[in-house]
Amino acid sequence: MFDDRSPIYRQIAEQIKTDILNGVLRADEQVMSTNQYAAFYRINPATAAKAFQQLVEEKILYKRRGIGMFVSPTARDMLLAQRRERFFTDVVDPMVAEAKVIGIPLADIITRIEQAARSDEEKAKSGHADEDER
Amino acid sequence: MTSRIDLEELRLRYEDTTAVDRVTCHLEGGKIYGLLGRNGSGKTSLLSMLAGFIRPTSGSVLVDGQPVFENPRAVSRICLIRDSGDVGDQSDTVRTVMEIAQVLRSTWDQEYAERLLEKFKIPMRKRVSQLSRGQRSALGITIGLASRTPLTIFDESHLGMDAPSRALFQEELLNDFMANPRTIIVSTHLIEEMSTLFEEVLILHEGRLLLHEDTDTLRSRGAAVTGPADQVDQFVFGMNVLAERRLGRIKSVTVYGELSDLHRRQAENLGLEMEPIALQDLFIHLTGAVEESR
Amino acid sequence: MRQLQQRWPIAVLLFFGHLPFLMLLWVALAALLTVITAVLALFVDISVSVWDHSAALLRWMALFYGTYLTRELLTTCVMHGRTRRAFTAQATLFVLVASGVLAVLMALGYALEHLIYNLMGWSHTFIDDRLFDSLNIPLIIYSWWGLYAVWTITGAFIGAALRRNDVSPVLAIVLGIVLLSVLGPITGMGDLPFTDRIYDPQTTSVGSAIGLSLLAFAVGAAFTWLLVRNIPIRPRIR
Numbered sequence: 001m002f003d004d005r006s007p008i009y010r011q012i013a014e015q016i017k018t019d020i021l022n023g024v025l026r027a028d029e030q031v032m033s034t035n036q037y038a039a040f041y042r043i044n045p046a047t048a049a050k051a052f053q054q055l056v057e058e059k060i061l062y063k064r065r066g067i068g069m070f071v072s073p074t075a076r077d078m079l080l081a082q083r084r085e086r087f088f089t090d091v092v093d094p095m096v097a098e099a100k101v102i103g104i105p106l107a108d109i110i111t112r113i114e115q116a117a118r119s120d121e122e123k124a125k126s127g128h129a130d131e132d133e134r
Numbered sequence: 135m136t137s138r139i140d141l142e143e144l145r146l147r148y149e150d151t152t153a154v155d156r157v158t159c160h161l162e163g164g165k166i167y168g169l170l171g172r173n174g175s176g177k178t179s180l181l182s183m184l185a186g187f188i189r190p191t192s193g194s195v196l197v198d199g200q201p202v203f204e205n206p207r208a209v210s211r212i213c214l215i216r217d218s219g220d221v222g223d224q225s226d227t228v229r230t231v232m233e234i235a236q237v238l239r240s241t242w243d244q245e246y247a248e249r250l251l252e253k254f255k256i257p258m259r260k261r262v263s264q265l266s267r268g269q270r271s272a273l274g275i276t277i278g279l280a281s282r283t284p285l286t287i288f289d290e291s292h293l294g295m296d297a298p299s300r301a302l303f304q305e306e307l308l309n310d311f312m313a314n315p316r317t318i319i320v321s322t323h324l325i326e327e328m329s330t331l332f333e334e335v336l337i338l339h340e341g342r343l344l345l346h347e348d349t350d351t352l353r354s355r356g357a358a359v360t361g362p363a364d365q366v367d368q369f370v371f372g373m374n375v376l377a378e379r380r381l382g383r384i385k386s387v388t389v390y391g392e393l394s395d396l397h398r399r400q401a402e403n404l405g406l407e408m409e410p411i412a413l414q415d416l417f418i419h420l421t422g423a424v425e426e427s428r
Numbered sequence: 429m430r431q432l433q434q435r436w437p438i439a440v441l442l443f444f445g446h447l448p449f450l451m452l453l454w455v456a457l458a459a460l461l462t463v464i465t466a467v468l469a470l471f472v473d474i475s476v477s478v479w480d481h482s483a484a485l486l487r488w489m490a491l492f493y494g495t496y497l498t499r500e501l502l503t504t505c506v507m508h509g510r511t512r513r514a515f516t517a518q519a520t521l522f523v524l525v526a527s528g529v530l531a532v533l534m535a536l537g538y539a540l541e542h543l544i545y546n547l548m549g550w551s552h553t554f555i556d557d558r559l560f561d562s563l564n565i566p567l568i569i570y571s572w573w574g575l576y577a578v579w580t581i582t583g584a585f586i587g588a589a590l591r592r593n594d595v596s597p598v599l600a601i602v603l604g605i606v607l608l609s610v611l612g613p614i615t616g617m618g619d620l621p622f623t624d625r626i627y628d629p630q631t632t633s634v635g636s637a638i639g640l641s642l643l644a645f646a647v648g649a650a651f652t653w654l655l656v657r658n659i660p661i662r663p664r665i666r
Contacts, residue, residue: 182660182661182662186506186511187506187507187660187661187662188660188661189658189660204511204512204513204657205511206510206511206513206514209506209509209510209511210509210510211509212509213508213509214507216663217663220503220507220663221507222504223500223504233445234441234445234504234508235508237433237437237440237441237445238437238438238441238504238505238508238509238510239508239509240434240437281508281509283509
């Protein structure tokens with residue numbers, strides 16, 4: 001589940017953030033308690049607590065005393081904004097650098113991206129068409 | 135109830151060898167600690183002194199501020215389970231072993247013990263000598279958990295257990311720790327499998343305490359830096375280098391220490407690849423490197 | 429009971445776990461000897477006490493049980509958070525009391541045998557030199573008490589030496605033999621083959637015999653404590 005290459009609490013926090021982005025966890029939904037989380041994934045409860053604490057500090061989660069922790073209503077938007085920001089530094093910039101090293105013109109990349117986007121749209125359309133036929 | 139542990143300049147000498155060499159450490163308690171070390175690193179000797187099984191040659195062992203050896207109050211709050219599942223007479227039945235534990239341990243929880251035996255599928259009627267290695271280990275773990283002592287120590291107690299039993303051990307250890315907080319020390323070789331349980335890790339090497347660190351901090355400490363030899367050398371200058379490997383003009387170096395974003399950017403600028411390394415590999419490098427430098 | 433268990437857990441374990449077992453052994457022995465006597469009576473005229481002669485076997489059992497105490501039970505006690513001091517104190521007490529209980533049972537055996545021999549018209553005499561030469565119950569109890577107590581504590585001493593790896597087991601066994609051969613025969617019990625005729629129990633006063641066996645027990649207990657007080661508890665199996 002978790003690997004030993006980076007702090008587990010960060011991996012837990014990332015996983016919860018991904019769950020929020022994917023819509024697995026919704027706004028104002030209660031998340032697992034520290035102990036439930038620790039028992040489920042067989043990790044130290046202090047490590048799990050640290051992850052939740054960090055998410056509370058980042059305002060991704062909020063606490064209700066005596067009840068538990070919940071997803072902030074603004075969590076998804078915040079995370080989307082962050083990921084969009086990171087998209088260019090984490091994905092686009094390295095790609096451009098790699099393209100430069102191996103000599104792919106920027107124009108080729110753009111064409112490829114446009115193609116990929118178009119075929120994605122078509123797939124989505126045909127998918128709907130299948131459903132309509134039924 | 136949890137126990138605080140203070141070891142001061144702890145030593146254990148046999149005739150011509152030093153098993154434990156001036157170990158000083160302070161554990162505040164209420165946590166699960168992992169004790170790592172290669173075979174013969176002194177883990178069992180250290181834990182035996184901590185539990186009052188062996189008297190230290192010099193130095194002190196304090197649990198909750200009390201010296202341990204032959205101190206009835208202190209030892210009644212400690213339970214050490216060793217690797218051989220050394221929990222009772224070979225000729226006794228599991229039931230008898232449980233009865234003896236119940237009489238001798240004032241904190242014993244019989245109901246919990248029976249529940250655990252059922253989960254581990256150990257029949258009460260069987261003699262200890264008839265149990266498999268894994269079953270003996272599970273019996274030891276049952277005794278350790280059901281003792282409910284403020285300080286509970288498992289020294290390679292899961293040896294010989296199959297993967298599902300080990301998973302059950304981890305689950306029960308965590309559940310019971312959360313329900314009844316106490317101080318737990320687990321020594322193990324199965325770093326990858328067990329390390330998620332540990333809040334803090336201690337590494338023992340050749341009788342000395344190599345490090346005592348928060349497990350997650352440790353996970354962020356090591357990195358492998360790979361690239362052209364010159365650039366790599368330039369980058370790691372002054373850093374704590376654990377291991378080096380060369381393949382032609384490419385060099386890969388394992389470094390240990392705090393790595394800031396500044397380091398990461400610098401590596402990027404030098405065209406170096408920087409990868410985090412697993413705790414297990416870090417352990418191998420840490421306990422291997424010291425030997426090479428001798 | 430609960431309070432007793434909290435104060436003297438090792439003694440509770442021994443008295444409630446081991447003593448009934450040792451008493452059962454006595455019942456088994458009594459049954460076996462009765463059968464042996466009956467079978468013997470078919471072929472020969474019985475003229476000596478079979479019960480008394482069985483002492484040879486029993487003292488070795490006492491010695492073996494003593495080694496078990498320090499080789500096995502001590503480890504179990506320390507493992508379960510008890511001190512060596514508590515073990516030695518409570519086990520020593522147990523050895524003293526249990527030896528007494530078993531001695532009473534032995535005397536009962538003599539009485540029953542005496543009764544049967546009288547009925548059958550056999551003469552109830554003892555082969556070995558004893559402090560007692562007829563059915564003297566107090567002396568029989570005392571003699572067996574001394575035998576069981578001294579042999580068990582000597583066993584405990586040897587067991588402790590075997591459990592340590594820094595004490596020569598040979599030396600310990602020699603010391604144990606010295607203890608048993610010098611002090612044992614004075615009571616007329618537990619004489620080793622080669623010390624058979626060193627002392628003549630008939631000339632030893634009962635008072636000095638009691639004093640000497642108490643001394644033997646005290647020396648055995650002191651030796652045991654000397655070895656046990658800082659004994660390292662190492663794994664029994666590897």
